Amino acid sequence: MSPVRPDTDAALAAALRPGGVRSVFQPIVELDSGAVVAYEALARGPEGPLQRPDLLFAAAREAGALAELDAACRVAAFSGAVRHGLPAPIALFVNVEPEVLDTAPLDELLAIAAEAPGGLRVVLEITERALATRPAELLRTVARVRELGWGVALDDVGADAMSLAFMPILRPDVVKLDLRLVQERPGPAIAEIMNAVNAYAQATGAAVLAEGIENDTHLAMARALGATLGQGWLFGRPAPEPACDRPLGSLPPPVEDAATDCEPGSPFACLPAGTVLRRSPKALLIELSKQLEREAMRLGETCVVTATFQEARHFTPSTTQRYRDLVERTGFVCALGEGLPAEPLPGLRGTDLAVDDPVRGEWDVVVLAPHFSVALLARDLGTTGPDLHREFEYALTYDRDVAVRAARSLLGRVAPRAHRATPAAPVRPATPATTAPVTMGAERLGDATLVRRALEATPSGVCLVDVRLPDQPLVYINPAFERLAGMPGEELLGRNCRFLQGPDTDPGALARIRAAIAAGEECREVLVNHRGPDRTPWYNELHLAPVTDATGAVVQYIGVQVDVTEQVRAQRALEQERDRTRGYLARIEELSVTDPLTGLSTRRHVEEQTETALWNARCAGDAVALVVVAVDGFTSIEERYGSTAAEQLLAATGQRLRARLRRGDLVARWARDSFVVVLPGLAAGSAGREAARVRAELAEAACGPVLLAGAPVVTEISTGAACFPADGDDVTGLLAVAERAAGRLPVSPS
Known part of the structure; x- marks a missing residue:
């Protein structure tokens, strides 16, 4: 164990004194109503180098004082909640460190909780770090929490696939989505997490809580993910005492867990009374086990595999290779048997079973995932003869409650991950032929x-x-x-x-x-x-x-x-700056060809595009139509309602024109009070009729009432049209024909 640095030694000692750690409270709200249903108590160290909780817990872990600090944080959370009068049925969320799961003095907190009016509803948060390292202690802690009448929340779900793998085993009342799920762009990983969490919530009634909600975009994503509860700066930052400015609500009822109705002594004992058992030689069980292992590898990182081997000699070289693949591709794998070490191979959790352990006489394989469960549960009948002909009675069940109960029975026997000593020199196998x-x-x-x-x-x-x-x-x-x-x-x-x-x-x-x-x-x-x-x-x-x-x-x-x-960050920042520069240049180019009042193209830009359209039409034998739309009496409108209102009229007219056009049509503000529409790619035989139809539609759209100075104003519109090649060969000629037509045929609203 490394000594604590001198600059943190005194700060850690101060934190471990009574009152040295304080709690701040962050609200947890119901997304639909905005009502506060709980507060999470977050630890803060004394003023100084260890005020931040991550630094505080790192120093305590390094000094071997993690249990003392963890207990002090819980006492501070409970005492703070009682002191500030946290009203029932508002719940208090508190954390427990994985390293002290099995020894955390939870019972002493009951007396503090009893001081709160109406009692204190407590939800203990378990992080995914506890799942793989101390599964047996984790299950015992959850059982103790349930006995106290408290709830369980699975924290940081989505930060690691392990949390999804253990979710059906822990049966949490609240699933807390990691903040990256609401803050990052959706992808396949988030979809997989959402699928698993929503399936679990729908099957159990568990509440889904999204963390890290800081703005309305995050809130919308949280709802889309299926969250019903939320936590984050949008609802309130951690504060020294619970806020009182929101309506109060309550958490949903605890999740029912049929798999905890009894505590079986072994997986085989989990089978319900009356289960039909089959007899099988060991050779068939081997093949069934291999098939379940293949199913587990197909399920991937969200899968838990638990298995028994009776004796270590049955963990053969071929078994080692199969289980190395399982460790590589699934979330958690454990193997139990007499004589098996704590880690038969890297990443595989093992347990040495006592001779009198009932599991010693069983052949069990359990595969659990968010959407799949199966248990092969067999008992040795003690027959003699060749090993592959030894007989077992067994059941293959897909009953999820049975599979969960069987997995818990085996996980409850898994020892904590052993700590390895750091060697002074490279570790080498005892092989004289090779040297490190x-x-x-x-x-x-x-x-x-x-x-x-x-x-x-x-x-x-x-x-x-x-x-x-x-x-x-x-x-x-x-x-x-x-x-x-x-x-x-x-x-x-x-x-x-x-x-x-x-x-x-x-x-x-x-x-x-x-x-x-x-x-x-x-x-x-x-x-x-x-x-x-x-x-x-x-x-x-x-x-x-x-x-x-x-x-x-x-x-x-x-x-x-x-x-x-x-x-890497500097390079990415440079690339982002280049992207921004390119975006700015594109925007500048866009603004240079855009009329600032109407948002339409400028006259010069449309002239250039029209010349291109005429050139293409000459080559293809097509026609092009040009339509002029003029606002009559614009000067009178400006004098009566003011220049701002007149500009609003032009902007509204321009948007109405654009809404009536095809994707490839061109529209521009041509003069102070007129617009030009260009219709490229028309058939030569029907161009005149098409131009007349569009001209009528544009006139109808443009002359509709516009609200100016609080009153609807109906404008008079004049339109005219010309077609290439019938009426002109260039933009100037077509425009002259269309403007003369507009002057001869004024269009008034009907």
Whole structure:
């Protein structure tokens, strides 16, 4: 454990004293009514370097005081809610840190909650970080919370696929959508999350709460995602005491959970009375299990797989390969059996079953996902003979409650993820034929310590991956790599680097890296990695190079990582600035050919376009019509109603004309009180009739009443038309014919 830095030591001690941590309260509202249904209590440290909660909890975790801080935060939340008179039935949302799930002193808070008028309705928030690392403790905590009559909220759903995988197992009362779902542009990942969450909410009656709602756009997206509750700056920022300026409501009732009606001793015991059992040899169960594993891989990252193996000897090399694929492609996988280690292979959670554990005599495989559930539950009948002929009685059920209960039974036996000690030198398998490359380099230099110190001093992250071991784990990392990953070495070594990646990592870059490793070649890519528990994204310029043994075989890969986030952001900012500049230039060009009053094209612009239309018509044998629309008595209107009202009349007339035209037709403000419409691409034989029809429609549209100075004004309109080639050969000639026609045939409103 690393010591706390001197500048934070005193601040942490102050935070752990009674009253050292305070709570601020942010409202949670019902989106339809705007009523406040709950407040979330957010921890704040004392004034100083640890006031921010992320810094405060990081310091406590580093000092080994996380349990004390977590308890102090809950006491501050409850005491603050009671002190400020949080009225029933308003609920209080509080958090619990994953590391202290099983030992969190929740019972002592009941006395504080009882002081609130009408009691205090509490909802405990569980984050996705607790799901994979401590599933057994998580389930026990949820059971304790339910016994106390409190609710459960699953936080940050969508930030990691693990939350969707565990959602049917935890059965939360409230599903809190991660803020990126309402703030980012929709894509396939958000659609998958929405699909799973809405299915769960519809089946259970759980409330869906969208976080991060800061404006009306976010609010609209939250509603579209199916959220009924909301939280964010649009409804109120965290404040020292709950606000009283909104109507009050209440949360929906808790989710009913049929799967918790009993606590079975084993998955097989979850089968309802009267279930028809079949007899089968082990050979058939193997094939059924493989089929369920294939289903799980098809379901992907939102899937949980739990399985038993009776004894460790049944976890064969072929099983190892299958489960390595499951770990790679699903959300969570655990394997239980007598003699199985806590991690049979990287990423696979294991548990050593006691000889008297009833699960020891079972063959169980459970696959759970948001839209799929199946459980193969079998019991060894103790028959003798060849292993593949051993007989079991079994049931294959798709009953979701049974599958959930069976999965909980197995997950409740999974031990917390073991912490790994950071080795002083690369970890190597006990194989005399190969030697780790760092040691080889040290022997050539004559000083292994010097090489190690050089690696520890470099500001670039350096790691070694052993390609001979299952799942190609990290076997060496330097301090710079730890800093870049935002995690201590014991949480990094022994794991595949993929956990540092996320859904925004370029799959093409990952494919090129895998191809290079498979070919034994070096490669260089820029990846999006994620740092620390909060999964902060950063850009990693990664250089991978193979390391060979004395025979020339690739045994390891050395990776050098450089944080190029600032460079990438600067490049993107430059590109965005270029895009903005191009946009400005396009806008300037657009304004140069647009009449500022009506928004129509300028006379000069339409003249140029009309000349082009006439040229095309000559080549194709088509016709072009030109229509003049003039506002009669415009000067009188201006004198009577004023210049502003007269301009409004022209703007309205221009928009009415444009609304009656085809997509390719041209319209421009031609003079102070007149417009010109050009109709290109007309058939030569019917151009005159088409021009007359459009001319009549435009006259009818333009002479409609316009509201000026509060009174409807009906204007008189004159129109005239001319056609190419019958009436003229150029713009000037066509315009003269059309204007004469407009003067001869004034059109008045009927």
